[in-house]
Amino acid sequence: MSGLFLNMIKEEWRIHSTMFGSLNFALFPVLICAIGFMGTFLIPLIQNTLTLTDLVILIHANYLMLGLMVGAFGLLGNEVMNRRFGQASLLAYSARTLPLTPRYIFLTFVLKDTLYYFFLWILPLGAGFFIASLVIGIDLMIPLRLLVTLTFSFLSGMSCIFFLSTVYERSARLLGIILVLSGLIGSFYTIYYGINPASLFPALLLFTTFNVKNLFLTLLTLIIPFIAALLLYSPDTRNTTKIYENKMKPLIHRLRFIPYPSLMVKDMLDLWRSGSIIGQVIFSFFVPLVVIWFFLSLLDEYISILQLLFTFAMITGIIASTMYTWITMFDSLSIYTVLPVDVPVVIKSKITLFSLLQVIPALFISGICLFAGEGAYLFPVLVLTLSVSFYVLAVMIWLTGLSPSVLVYSARVMVLYFLLIGLILAIFSSLTMINPWSGIGAVLLFIPAYEFIKLGFRRWDRVEQGIF
Amino acid sequence: MEYVIITHNLTKFYGNLIAVNSVNLSVRKGSLFGLLGPNGSGKTTIIKMLTGQILPSSGKGDVLGIDVVSDPIKVRTLVGIIPEQETPPSFLTVMEYLDFVAEIRKIPEIEKKAAWWFNYLDFEDKKHVLCKDLSRGTRQKLMLTQAFIHEPELALIDEPLINFDPIMQAKVKEFFVSYVQKNNTLFLSTHLLETAEEICSDIAILHKGDLLYSGSMSKILEENRHLSEFFLSLVRR
Numbered sequence: 001m002s003g004l005f006l007n008m009i010k011e012e013w014r015i016h017s018t019m020f021g022s023l024n025f026a027l028f029p030v031l032i033c034a035i036g037f038m039g040t041f042l043i044p045l046i047q048n049t050l051t052l053t054d055l056v057i058l059i060h061a062n063y064l065m066l067g068l069m070v071g072a073f074g075l076l077g078n079e080v081m082n083r084r085f086g087q088a089s090l091l092a093y094s095a096r097t098l099p100l101t102p103r104y105i106f107l108t109f110v111l112k113d114t115l116y117y118f119f120l121w122i123l124p125l126g127a128g129f130f131i132a133s134l135v136i137g138i139d140l141m142i143p144l145r146l147l148v149t150l151t152f153s154f155l156s157g158m159s160c161i162f163f164l165s166t167v168y169e170r171s172a173r174l175l176g177i178i179l180v181l182s183g184l185i186g187s188f189y190t191i192y193y194g195i196n197p198a199s200l201f202p203a204l205l206l207f208t209t210f211n212v213k214n215l216f217l218t219l220l221t222l223i224i225p226f227i228a229a230l231l232l233y234s235p236d237t238r239n240t241t242k243i244y245e246n247k248m249k250p251l252i253h254r255l256r257f258i259p260y261p262s263l264m265v266k267d268m269l270d271l272w273r274s275g276s277i278i279g280q281v282i283f284s285f286f287v288p289l290v291v292i293w294f295f296l297s298l299l300d301e302y303i304s305i306l307q308l309l310f311t312f313a314m315i316t317g318i319i320a321s322t323m324y325t326w327i328t329m330f331d332s333l334s335i336y337t338v339l340p341v342d343v344p345v346v347i348k349s350k351i352t353l354f355s356l357l358q359v360i361p362a363l364f365i366s367g368i369c370l371f372a373g374e375g376a377y378l379f380p381v382l383v384l385t386l387s388v389s390f391y392v393l394a395v396m397i398w399l400t401g402l403s404p405s406v407l408v409y410s411a412r413v414m415v416l417y418f419l420l421i422g423l424i425l426a427i428f429s430s431l432t433m434i435n436p437w438s439g440i441g442a443v444l445l446f447i448p449a450y451e452f453i454k455l456g457f458r459r460w461d462r463v464e465q466g467i468f
Numbered sequence: 469m470e471y472v473i474i475t476h477n478l479t480k481f482y483g484n485l486i487a488v489n490s491v492n493l494s495v496r497k498g499s500l501f502g503l504l505g506p507n508g509s510g511k512t513t514i515i516k517m518l519t520g521q522i523l524p525s526s527g528k529g530d531v532l533g534i535d536v537v538s539d540p541i542k543v544r545t546l547v548g549i550i551p552e553q554e555t556p557p558s559f560l561t562v563m564e565y566l567d568f569v570a571e572i573r574k575i576p577e578i579e580k581k582a583a584w585w586f587n588y589l590d591f592e593d594k595k596h597v598l599c600k601d602l603s604r605g606t607r608q609k610l611m612l613t614q615a616f617i618h619e620p621e622l623a624l625i626d627e628p629l630i631n632f633d634p635i636m637q638a639k640v641k642e643f644f645v646s647y648v649q650k651n652n653t654l655f656l657s658t659h660l661l662e663t664a665e666e667i668c669s670d671i672a673i674l675h676k677g678d679l680l681y682s683g684s685m686s687k688i689l690e691e692n693r694h695l696s697e698f699f700l701s702l703v704r705r
Contacts, residue, residue: 243596248564252571262571266557273559273598334555337521338614339572340545 004105008112027411029124035418036128041136054299056146060153060204061295063122065288067157069322070117103233114158122151145210152203152218161283163225166232168279175282186294198294244273260341263349270330280326281360289319293368309372310432310439313365313381314425317388320361324393325405327353333402344457347397351453354393361385380439384428387442394449394456395420401460470497472622472653473518477527480513480677487513489677490527495655495670500648502668502685503657506703509674511657512552515626518655519549532622545573548615548623556610558600562591565599569614578617585613588643589636604631612640616647623647624655629663641667665695675703 017025043052126147133143168175186197198204202218248265255261271277292315296308303311327350336346365385369378399416400407407413424445431438473495480488488510495501503511516522518529520540529536531543556565563582570578586592589609594602599610608631615623628644629637644667648654658664664671665685672682680702688698 241597241601244561244564244598246561246563246567246596248560248567248571252567260572262568266560266568269564270557270559330558334551334553335557337519338544338549338551338611339569340541341572342541 004100004108005112008108009115012112012116024410024412028414029120031411031414032121032124033128033131036125037132038128040129040132040138043138044136056207057198057204057295057299059125059146059150060201060207061198061292063150063153064157064201064203064295065292066117066121067154067159068161068288068291069284070113070154070158103230106233107230110162114155117154118151122147122154126150145207149203149207149218152206152222153201155222156201156203156218157288159222159226159229161287163229163232164287165279165283166229168282170232172278179282196294196297198291198297258349258352260345260349263341263346264353266335267327267330267350267353271326274330276326280323284322284326285319285360286364289316289364305372306374306377306436307433309369309374309377309381310384310436311429312368313385313439314388314428316361316365316368317385318392318421320358320385320389321392321396323357323360324350324354324396326357328402329405331402343401343460346402347453347457347460350402351393351397358386358389361389377436377439380432380437384432384439384442387445388424388428391424391445391449391452392421394452397456398452398459399456401456471495472497473501473529473531473655475514475518475527475529478514478517478524478529479526480510480517480522481525486677488517488524488674489679491674491677491679493672493679493682495653497653498648498651499669500644500654500667501656502664502671503655503674504659504661504664504671504699505674506659508676510677511659511674512626514674515549515552515624515655515657519544519547519624521551546620546622548618548620548625550611550615550623550625550628552626556599556602556607556614559598561596561598562602562606562610563595565610566614566617569617573618575618581617582613585609585617589613589639605633605636608632609636620652622653622655624657626657627659628656629658629660637663661696661699665689671695673699673702 013025043055126143129146130140130143132138133140164175164178167178189195189197189200202214202221206214206218247269248262251265251268252261255264258264271280289312293312296312299308362382362385365381366378369375369381374381395417396404399413408417428439428442431441471494473493475491475493477490477492478488479486479490491510491514493514503514505511513522517524518531518536520536520543523537532546534542534546536543556562557568560568566578566582569575575581583592586595589612591606591609594606599607602610608628612628615625629640632640641663644654644656648669656664656668668685670682670684671688673680681698685695688695
């Protein structure tokens with residue numbers, strides 16, 4: 001395995017360093033480290049409103065969510081690899097020419113990605129916290145323990161979603177049963193014991209009480225779903241050729257009122273036929289947000305449920321904006337380079353489909369709003385969610401064009417992304433804290449969003465199509 | 469004489485590597501023009517520049533009288549293109565892809581035109597199969613169809629025969645010849661010298677980005693030389 005593993009690591013490095021330059025990509029973990037370092041200095045300032053324990057809960061929730069989103073690559077097995085790698089001839093295709101099974105290659109691929117994300121996201125944050133702790137005198141055991149438990153949080157998310165997505169690949173019904181059962185057990189705990197299920201998250205328990213029992217428990221909850229997923233993993237090796245009804249023409253006819261309907265229909269068929277619309281909604285949207293909601297609920301002793309709701313609305317908006325990556329990741333660029341369409345036209349068609357997909361976050365946040373017993377504030381919550389989503393979409397279009405899931409690993413792109421989003425989060429967190437109805441003011445975000453999209457059109461239209 | 473492609477000192481750098489070095493080409497209307505060269509000689513880069521897929525580092529390229537840098541979309545509207553890699557959208561069927569192309573190119577009566585191609589290239593049975601499930605040869609047939617279905621007066625094709633069996637190769641060559649007989653122009657990039665010798669009226673030879681020869685095929689054959697002999701004498705120099 002070591003030969004393939006090391007070569008996959010080299011390959012991953014070369015893909016990213018070719019795109020952004022070695023220095024720019026190498027700076028990405030340095031940036032995360034700097035964020036961890038600077039964030040630690042803010043702890044004493046914010047401790048009056050948010051205790052260290054709450055911060056720890058939030059950071060664990062974020063890393064769990066990162067793991068959940070990364071782990072979704074198990075969803076469609078080889079299809080995910082094919083889409084991610086496009087036409088490039090990479091090691092993930094080695095099963096065709098080397099005496100290696102697809103499952104073996106997939107395991108190596110998962111391990112490689114785990115190591116990569118550890119060095120890109122987890123270790124740098126832990127290192128930043130550790131270095132800052134040396135300066136401001138926090139007990140050094142805390143950052144070290146955090147590094148271990150954040151790694152477990154990330155791996156838990158990855159392992160859990162990897163398991164669920166491979167179950168989904170086998171049987172959508174079985175996945176439904178598992179999700180309903182999990183929901184029932186969670187509700188049972190909440191109603192009968194008054195315990196938020198998120199407080200039983202093993203990595204969090206381990207951080208609170210670092211002992212052998214909790215370590216064993218955490219490892220067990222990681223390893224069991226991972227092994228089960230590996231056993232359930234079924235590479236797409238079917239040789240049957242399915243016949244499909246022509247959907248392009250009737251859909252174009254129905255969508256005649258929009259410009260270039262065929263581009264949007266292509267993306268719709270991509271999403272539907274790859275099975276990814278259901279998979280992405282469950283694994284990249286619904287599951288991470290429900291988990292985040294339960295984690296945020298742990299803070300309700302310190303922050304009002306209304307404030308939590310508005311914070312959650314903004315998080316939902318940010319997660320909803322990633323739907324743009326769902327509709328860009330299928331594209332092989334040569335589809336467009338042989339046709340008389342330019343980059344702005346392609347992006348416009350993606351924005352149209354993105355707008356249709358916003359029904360999903362709108363329904364979701366409405367449900368959460370009613371569930372939280374704050375139906376009276378449904379309108380500002382809804383406006384805030386959708387405005388944030390479109391604003392972040394516009395920032396993404398400006399920064400990454402048609403390659404959001406790839407270009408995000410440029411340190412420059414990441415800094416600008418965090419700054420531009422952090423700014424509006426800070427503004428609207430403060431405003432909605434003063435007056436919840438000010439959430440409606442988020443509609444003003446459509447103005448900078450429009451400008452960012454215009455800038456994006458200009459920028460990406462002049463970039464060579466081979467790399468747009 | 470009317471020219472459909474004219475390049476002036478067309479140059480492309482990839483970092484420090486010079487892929488195409490000050491190339492001056494003129495392609496006659498109605499010719500079957502073969503751009504020949506070993507792997508990595510710059511053939512694909514030239515086709516990409518002439519179809520607006522990449523920008524030249526310097527120099528100029530006019531296609532059908534249009535500056536390809538200032539109006540690449542107009543160029544792509546008028547010409548047919550087959551890229552080096554056959555990559556139709558994975559989750560569309562063959563017919564859906566042709567409907568997709570027809571909608572963008574505003575081609576009327578697409579079913580009738582597609583039916584002619586299905587019959588000619590013998591892939592009617594794949595009409596409702598997803599592109600990701602097609603063999604490479606069938607994908608190439610589909611790419612050939614999309615490039616010619618709007619009946620362009622100029623087509624730029626990168627290695628068009630490489631995935632075809634000998635029977636299909638003969639059929640496609642026959643189509644190319646009949647296509648230029650109707651006063652259309654075909655700009656063909658290949659390293660298959662036998663194919664070029666058989667069907668091309670004009671050729672250009674590239675090596676490491678430099679243009680070594682540009683002229684008519686008949687001139688070479690008049691000297692009683694085979695194209696392969698002529699080609700090797702240039703690139704081994």
